[in-house]
Amino acid sequence: MARNGIGRPSKGERDAILAKPPVTFGAILKENADKEGLSYGDYLLLLAAERLNMPQYAPKPPRDRAAELDIPREASSAAA
Template sequence: MARNGIGRPSKGERDAILAKPPIPFALILKENAAKEGYTYGDYLLALAAQALEMPQFSPAPQHNRAEALQFPKEARTAAA
């Protein structure tokens, strides 16, 4: 399949595994993932790879381009 340059690059062949943690625990996982620069799923993979001592399967944290560029949260115009 040809890439058209839109979207993120493929991470390769993957298997889908569904996890349904209790909401309070999910909120902790999501907050920790964001702090570490991971997506929610990649954070869970990183934790599993660490627990199983298989670092070759741990994804790298993603670079947050919006944070690096420091975009303002709300744009205001003089025309309004």
């Protein structure tokens, strides 16, 4: 299947595991995931990989795409 360049690249073959934490604990997990810039699932993978001392399974940190772009700021122009 050819990629059309739209959407997120595949993370490869995955297993599905469902977690249903208590609402108050879930809110903490979500808040921490948001602070890290990770999806909720990736945040849980990060915690598990750290706890099991298996960093090869930790998700890659999110890219700061804005910092990667070399977009010059527009100069204000008095000409016209």
